[in-house]
Every structure is written in C-alpha cells, then in structure tokens.
Amino acid sequence: MNMLQSPASSDRIHARYWLETSESPAKAAEIIAGEQSSGTFLALANETAELKERSGARVERLTVLDTVDHPSLPGRYAAGARFTRCELELSWPLGNIGTSLPNVLATVAGNLFELQCVSGLRITDLHLPSAFANVYPGPAFGITGTRALAGVAHGPLIGTILKPSVGMGPEQTAAEVQKLIAGSIDFIKDDELQADGPHCPFEDRVRAVMREVHAGADRLGRKVMVAFNLTGEIDEMKRRHDFVQAQGGTCVMVSLNSVGLSGLHELRRHSSLPIHAHRNGWGYLSRHPALGWDYRPWHKLWRLAGADHLHVNGLGNKFSEGDDQVRASVQAVTEPLWPHAPMHVMPVFSSGQTGLVAAATYAAAGIQDLIFAAGGGIFGHPAGVPAGVTALRQAWDAAVADVPLAQHAAARPELQQALGFW
Amino acid sequence: MNMLQSPASSDRIHARYWLETSESPAKAAEIIAGEQSSGTFLALANETAELKERSGARVERLTVLDTVDHPSLPGRYAAGARFTRCELELSWPLGNIGTSLPNVLATVAGNLFELQCVSGLRITDLHLPSAFANVYPGPAFGITGTRALAGVAHGPLIGTILKPSVGMGPEQTAAEVQKLIAGSIDFIKDDELQADGPHCPFEDRVRAVMREVHAGADRLGRKVMVAFNLTGEIDEMKRRHDFVQAQGGTCVMVSLNSVGLSGLHELRRHSSLPIHAHRNGWGYLSRHPALGWDYRPWHKLWRLAGADHLHVNGLGNKFSEGDDQVRASVQAVTEPLWPHAPMHVMPVFSSGQTGLVAAATYAAAGIQDLIFAAGGGIFGHPAGVPAGVTALRQAWDAAVADVPLAQHAAARPELQQALGFW
Numbered sequence: 048m049n050m051l052q053s054p055a056s057s058d059r060i061h062a063r064y065w066l067e068t069s070e071s072p073a074k075a076a077e078i079i080a081g082e083q084s085s086g087t088f089l090a091l092a093n094e095t096a097e098l099k100e101r102s103g104a105r106v107e108r109l110t111v112l113d114t115v116d117h118p119s120l121p122g123r124y125a126a127g128a129r130f131t132r133c134e135l136e137l138s139w140p141l142g143n144i145g146t147s148l149p150n151v152l153a154t155v156a157g158n159l160f161e162l163q164c165v166s167g168l169r170i171t172d173l174h175l176p177s178a179f180a181n182v183y184p185g186p187a188f189g190i191t192g193t194r195a196l197a198g199v200a201h202g203p204l205i206g207t208i209l210k211p212s213v214g215m216g217p218e219q220t221a222a223e224v225q226k227l228i229a230g231s232i233d234f235i236k237d238d239e240l241q242a243d244g245p246h247c248p249f250e251d252r253v254r255a256v257m258r259e260v261h262a263g264a265d266r267l268g269r270k271v272m273v274a275f276n277l278t279g280e281i282d283e284m285k286r287r288h289d290f291v292q293a294q295g296g297t298c299v300m301v302s303l304n305s306v307g308l309s310g311l312h313e314l315r316r317h318s319s320l321p322i323h324a325h326r327n328g329w330g331y332l333s334r335h336p337a338l339g340w341d342y343r344p345w346h347k348l349w350r351l352a353g354a355d356h357l358h359v360n361g362l363g364n365k366f367s368e369g370d371d372q373v374r375a376s377v378q379a380v381t382e383p384l385w386p387h388a389p390m391h392v393m394p395v396f397s398s399g400q401t402g403l404v405a406a407a408t409y410a411a412a413g414i415q416d417l418i419f420a421a422g423g424g425i426f427g428h429p430a431g432v433p434a435g436v437t438a439l440r441q442a443w444d445a446a447v448a449d450v451p452l453a454q455h456a457a458a459r460p461e462l463q464q465a466l467g468f469w
Numbered sequence: 470m471n472m473l474q475s476p477a478s479s480d481r482i483h484a485r486y487w488l489e490t491s492e493s494p495a496k497a498a499e500i501i502a503g504e505q506s507s508g509t510f511l512a513l514a515n516e517t518a519e520l521k522e523r524s525g526a527r528v529e530r531l532t533v534l535d536t537v538d539h540p541s542l543p544g545r546y547a548a549g550a551r552f553t554r555c556e557l558e559l560s561w562p563l564g565n566i567g568t569s570l571p572n573v574l575a576t577v578a579g580n581l582f583e584l585q586c587v588s589g590l591r592i593t594d595l596h597l598p599s600a601f602a603n604v605y606p607g608p609a610f611g612i613t614g615t616r617a618l619a620g621v622a623h624g625p626l627i628g629t630i631l632k633p634s635v636g637m638g639p640e641q642t643a644a645e646v647q648k649l650i651a652g653s654i655d656f657i658k659d660d661e662l663q664a665d666g667p668h669c670p671f672e673d674r675v676r677a678v679m680r681e682v683h684a685g686a687d688r689l690g691r692k693v694m695v696a697f698n699l700t701g702e703i704d705e706m707k708r709r710h711d712f713v714q715a716q717g718g719t720c721v722m723v724s725l726n727s728v729g730l731s732g733l734h735e736l737r738r739h740s741s742l743p744i745h746a747h748r749n750g751w752g753y754l755s756r757h758p759a760l761g762w763d764y765r766p767w768h769k770l771w772r773l774a775g776a777d778h779l780h781v782n783g784l785g786n787k788f789s790e791g792d793d794q795v796r797a798s799v800q801a802v803t804e805p806l807w808p809h810a811p812m813h814v815m816p817v818f819s820s821g822q823t824g825l826v827a828a829a830t831y832a833a834a835g836i837q838d839l840i841f842a843a844g845g846g847i848f849g850h851p852a853g854v855p856a857g858v859t860a861l862r863q864a865w866d867a868a869v870a871d872v873p874l875a876q877h878a879a880a881r882p883e884l885q886q887a888l889g890f891w
Binding site for chain 1: 505506507508513515516520521523524525542543544545563564565566567569570571572574575576578579580581582583584585587590632633634635636637641645661662664665666667668700701702703704705706724726727728729730731732733734735738747749750751752753754756757758759760761762787788789790791848
C-alpha cells in the first residue's frame with residue numbers, strides 16, 4: 048500500500064482506506080463520507096448545501112482495484128452481489144472537531160466499518176494538519192533523549208525482555224537484571240503481563256531492580272535503561288512514574304490499547320521519563336487484511352500522543368506478520384510526521400530476534416537508532432549472557448559495515464559461537 | 470456462543486475464546502496459555518514447576534467443534550495444514566496482575582491474536598473475580614440514577630441523536646433541541662462526530678442547549694436529558710464535565726475506543742453525571758467473526774470501568790450486524806455482572822429504530838429500562854416531532870401489553886399515522 052502523499056499544505060484531516068463494497072464505489076464513498084460527517088441514513092432538510100460545504104467529508108480520491116465474487120467480511124448483501132475493491136481517500140475540515148486526537152479517531156475510524164455496503168475496510172494512512180503539532184508535542188525524548196539517558200551514543204540499543212513474563216518476585220527479577228547488566232546490556236523491559244500484581248508489587252520490583260541498575264552503573268559508567276510496565280489507571284500510572292523517577296529509573300512502559308489515547312496523552316503530560324509503548328492487542332486490530340488498521344495510521348496517533356519507543360515486531364518473527372508487513376511498519380515509524388515537527392521515535396524490534404536478521408533490519412530501518420530486543424538470541428549463547436550481548440553488537444557492526452556475518456565472525460569468538468545456535 | 474457459566478467462587482480470571490488453529494487444539498491451547506502467562510517461545514530454566522503452578526494460565530476447558538481446509542485468517546501455515554475450531558477457556562491467577570482492568574486487557578486480549586498457530590481467535594466471554602467489584606464500582610447512575618435525573622419513572626426513554634451529526638452551530642443545535650423538547654422527548658444525544666470543534670464549541674453548545682432544556686423543564690416538569698459528547702483528553706473531559714454540571718446538565722457522553730479504559734475510569738472517578746458510552750469503532754473490533762471481540766466480554770470491561778449507558782445497536786438496524794448479534798449483546802448487557810454487584814446499565818438502541826421493532830426489542834431486553842433512540846422514526850412523522858415521539862411511546866405500550874400494533878393504533882392517531890411511514 049502506498050503511503051499517503053502528504054497534502055502538506057492541507058488544513059484538512061486526510062485518511063486513506065482500502066475499501067471493498069457491494070455498492071458502486073462512488074456511491075459507497077459518498078455513503079462513508081456522509082456517515083462520517085454531516086450526513087446520515089436519511090436525507091435531512093437541515094443538511095443544507097452550505098452546511099455540507101462547510102462540514103461534509105470530501106472524497107479526495109477513489110481508485111478502483113478489482114472486483115470479486117465473494118465478500119471479505121460477512122454481511123447482509125443482495126443475492127448475486129459482486130464486490131469492488133478500491134483505494135479511497137477522504138478528507139474532513141479541521142473545523143469539525145479541532146485538534147483532538149480522540150475525536151480524530153471517532154471521525155476516521157468510527158462507525159464506518161459497520162456500514163452495510165462495506166464488505167471490507169481497512170484504514171491505510173492518515174495525515175493531520177500541522178496544527179496538531181502545536182497541541183500534541185509528540186515524544187518528549189525520542190531518539191536523542193533515549194540515547195542520552197541510556198548512555199548509548201551509537202549503534203542500536205541491545206535489549207531484552209524479562210522472562211518468565213510473569214511469576215518472578217521482585218528479588219528474582221532483580222537477580223535476572225543483575226545478570227543482564229553484568230553482560231553489559233543496554234535496555235531491559237518488563238513483559239506486558241508483568242504489572243503491579245500482589246505477587247510482584249511494582250514498587251518492590253522497581254526498588255530491587257534499580258538497586259542492581261545503580262550497582263551496575265558504578266562499573267559500566269551508565270545506567271542500563273529498564274522500562275517498567277506502569278500500565279494501569281491514570282492515578283496509578285502517575286504514582287508509579289513518580290516512584291520510578293524517585294528511584295533513579297530512566298524509562299516507563301505502557302500498554303497502549305489498555306490505556307487508550309487519552310490515557311497515553313495524560314501520561315505524556317505528567318511524565319519526565321521516556322515512554323516505551325507496547326502494542327499488545329495489535330493482532331485483533333490488524334490480523335484480517337480486509338479489516339481494521341494498517342500500522343501506519345495507527346502508530347501516528349500514538350506517536351503524536353507521546354510514545355517515545357514504538358514496537359514494530361521484528362523480521363523473521365515468531366508471530367504471524369510477514370517480513371513485508373514488518374518492513375512497512377518500520378518505514379512508517381522512521382518517517383517524519385511533518386517536516387518541521389518530525390517527532391522521531393525509536394522503533395523496537397522483538398520476537399525471535401537474533402544477529403542473523405541484523406543486516407536485513409538495518410536495511411529496512413536505514414538507521415541504528417532503534418531498540419533490538421532478543422531473548423533466546425542472548426540467553427541461548429553457550430558462553431553466557433555477556434557473550435550473547437557482545438555477539439549481537441558484533442552482528443550489528445557487521446551489518447552497518449556491510450560485511451558478511453561469517454567473515455566478521457572469523458576474529459570474533461562470541462559471534463562465531465552465536466552463529467552456531469542462532 | 471454460550472455464555473461463560475460463571476465460576477462464581479473462582480478467584481481466577483476466566484476468559485473464553487473461539488479458536489481456530491493449525492496445531493492440535495491441545496498444543497495450541499498450551500501455547501496460548503504459555504504465551505499469556507509465564508511461558509515464551511523457548512523453554513526457560515527459570516520457569517520452574519513451582520513458578521508455573523503459581524503463575525501459569527490454565528486450560529480450563531477445550532471443546533473441539535470441527536475441522537476445515539482453509540484458515541479464516543491468513544498466516545504462515547505449513548503446506549496442507551488443516552484447521553481445527555474449538556471453544557477454549559483459560560484462567561489466570563489474580564495474583565499475576567491484581568484487580569486492574571487495563572492489565573486484564575493485556576492478559577486476556579494481548580499478543581495472542583498474532584500467534585502463528587492461530588488461524589482464528591475471538592474472545593467470547595470474560596469472568597472476573599468479585600474482588601474487581603471492590604476496586605471498580607461500575608456505573609454510578611445506571612438505570613435508577615438515569616431515570617431519576619431524566620424524570621422518567623416508567624417505560625423506555627425515547628431518545629434521538631442530533632442531526633446533521635456535525636455542522637450545526639450552537640444556536641442551530643439549540644433550535645433542534647427546542648423542537649425535540651416541545652415534542653416531549655426524554656433523551657437527546659450529540660452525534661459522536663460532534664465534540665468541541667471551533668465551529669461548534671462545546672461550552673457555547675452546552676450553554677445554548679441547556680437554555681432550552683431549562684425552558685422546557687418549566688413546562689414538562691422534568692429536564693430532558695442531553696448527553697453532551699465530551700470526548701477528549703483527560704483534563705478537557707473533566708473541564709467539560711464540570712461545565713455541563715454547572716449549566717445544570719444531566720449527562721455526558723464519551724467515545725470509549727477514543728479514550729480507553731483508563732480514560733473512562735478517570736472520567737468515572739471525576740464525574741457526578743451519568744456517562745453515556747458510545748462504542749463507535751466497534752466494527753473494527755468485531756466485524757470478522759473469526760477475529761477480535763464478541764460484545765459480551767468487551768462490554769463488561771467498560772461497564773465495570775463506569776459506563777452508565779451502553780450502545781447495543783438495534784434490531785433491524787442499518788448497519789451490518791444481524792438481529793442475532795444484537796440480541797446476544799442485549800442479553801449480555803442486561804445480565805448482572807455479579808449477584809452481589811449487578812452493576813446494571815441502560816442499554817441504548819439506535820440505528821434505524823422505529824416502533825415496528827418495539828415488541829421484538831422488548832422481547833430481547835425483557836425490560837423497559839433502556840434508551841430507544843430514533844431519528845427518522847421520529848422526524849419522519851407527518852404530524853411532526855411531538856406525534857413522532859408519542860407514536861413511539863404508543864408502540865412501546867403495545868409491546869409491553871402484548872397487543873398487536875395495528876390493534877393498538879386503532880384509537881391512537883399518532884401511531885396510526887406512524888405505521889404508514891415506519
């Protein structure tokens with residue numbers, strides 16, 4: 048799917064869709080545009096031409112792709128109906144809702160997926176007027192802020208996720224962190240299943256983990272960045288954030304779909320730490336290609352609302368997304384939001400990552416300003432965690448230098464050994 | 470889909486799924502249970518039997534339904550794979566996350582939809598330990614509080630949605646409200662596309678509309694309830710709520726998917742007015758039957774987080790959901806959450822509603838404690854809005870008395886005339 052060619056000078060909200068419809072595409076486009084602005088199922092006398100001109104959504108572009116015999120989504124279609132697929136771009140006047148992300152969501156992705164003439168609908172891009180950048184400052188830390196706090200000036204941040212995901216108590220968690228810091232890792236995160244349960248209370252975990260981070264800092268000369276999952280209600284998140292900060296922590300993590308756009312924005316307003324944004328639940332939003340969300344429009348909302356690190360899955364991942372989808376996500380997340388307000392974030396790669404995909408990942412991202420999180424790719428190293436971390440760094444060095452892994456491994460025993468198990 | 474037989478005495482979190490998998494169902498169930506608790510893709514030494522016993526998710530039930538040749542969702546399956554469909558129930562110890570709704574979401578609907586062995590996954594029910602009722606008080610007003618504020622002791626609240634959805638300024642909106650109040654309507658709501666845009670600023674709209682509501686109250690002896698859409702960022706929502714309250718308003722409305730669970734809960738904590746909860750975006754969560762959410766588990770989260778009125782679509786609606794789905798939603802929303810903490814909310818029926826579906830709606834709901842919102846069903850009445858509202862009330866009287874509409878209409882000209890255009 049092509050990216051939306053930014054209507055940079057437009058003061059309207061633009062959204063692009065992949066649409067499949069039982070109607071003629073032109074009629075379906077008008078139905079959707081009407082339903083999502085001034086129209087409704089019935090023609091109303093007070094929807095005047097003037098009102099429609101002022102507030103109606105506009106069909107900016109409609110390109111027919113092909114026609115099929117079977118609908119992608121079940122529904123109540125006429126017998127013998129055929130289904131036309133097209134690319135649709137709509138726009139809305141900013142005056143309808145103003146610069147409000149929650150209301151952008153209701154406008155571009157509200158009731159339209161349920162329309163009877165829609166047999167498939169997926170939002171593929173979103174472009175907002177730059178006035179949004181005045182209201183939503185985007186990531187407070189992004190790439191440079193994260194690098195400064197992590198004490199990692201160059202190269203990817205080599206990271207991992209604490210496992211088992213849930214079940215370890217605070218001290219057991221701290222012991223795992225201690226091993227990882229001893230291995231000179233850059234970044235550690237809670238699993239999204241680990242929050243503030245009675246078995247591993249948030250504050251006890253943060254306290255125990257930060258003890259190790261501070262001890263490690265004496266040796267490493269930098270504080271390993273740990274993303275503590277503070278997902279919860281607004282007051283809880285603020286309290287947990289303040290606790291992390293008071294303990295000298297440098298990152299907090301939140302599950303985006305759990306707290307919502309308003310939740311993230313409120314956390315962003317309160318936070319003085321980078322926000323590691325987890326996309327768990329992404330599957331129910333995206334897994335059927337004829338329904339829901341592409342990553343491109345979806346991630347823009349969260350980026351604008353304040354995410355500093357955004358998950359993009361990983362190449363060769365263990366989930367269902369193919370590499371093409373991951374590459375599209377990486378491309379989206381590394382593009383500037385606006386020329387004057389790029390709002391760069393750090394993409395987070397995870398799920399079955401090893402040094403074997405470093406070169407392809409570097410090719411996809413075009414930058415090293417990313418978090419590369421591996422589990423088995425580190426812990427599986429026969430010489431232990433430090434060698435696992437070193438091997439990942441070596442693989443990235445090879446990728447950046449455009450040297451084949453095997454060649455680079457010749458004088459580097461950690462990488463050499465890693466190639467045997469990755 | 471059967472409802473989850475409440476494991477009333479369980480102190481675990483239970484979720485039920487419709488699952489389609491390329492694996493053997495037993496293996497797929499274990500993979501999902503592992504991924505969503507202590508396990509991961511690799512066997513880890515520190516995932517001890519003790520830890521697993523304490524924190525692992527448990528497969529409570531697995532019932533194979535059938536096997537098919539083609540996957541419901543695309544993915545990377547082995548050539549020649551067949552796909553088995555089953556009902557799966559999992560449970561988690563409360564100790565993993567504690568009584569936190571945002572973390573329930575990440576646990577029961579996190580990364581599992583993306584698993585490679587999953588060719589279809591839909592969450593069909595959710596049961597939480599009653600400890601949640603101690604932390605989340607649910608709706609503050611629900612049925613009785615709404616009836617008291619609306620001044621409607623019996624029968625459904627007859628309502629409508631302001632149209633055109635967006636484009637009217639404050640005074641034009643107030644003029645529409647004035648007409649509806651003159652017609653003795655019970656309930657009016659903003660469209661979800663109408664928020665706080667520069668063309669119709671929230672405070673100006675509320676002020677103008679409430680002027681009409683107060684004027685109408687002098688005549689009706691009750692304040693018509695108007696749900697003002699305050700969807701926005703947390704601070705904006707609180708400010709707008711306070712303004713509505715200061716103007717004597719009796720209801721606020723919010724787009725659930727826009728503000729998230731944490732956003733709704735924070736609004737609930739702040740609010741001293743009923744919260745009218747709009748589900749726009751429901752289509753992208755539910756439209757493919759092999760993916761995402763049934764209404765039953767989804768609505769429970771929002772109900773617990775504080776929704777007072779919950780949209781359920783309507784019978785014979787203009788969207789894509791069939792009547793069976795609507796009936797299932799109505800059944801879910803009218804059941805108690807727990808025997809000691811039922812947390813009853815008002816279901817909201819809308820989309821192409823007329824008196825013709827009153828009897829079927831009453832049969833589905835079993836109660837008259839609901840909001841029945843019609844647009845064309847009121848405005849289309851040849852004798853005007855008052856007759857349209859009266860005709861809807863008459864249709865509901867007939868439904869409750871179990872009298873055929875035509876018979877009931879004989880001595881009631883408003884209903885008689887309505888039957889000609891509904």
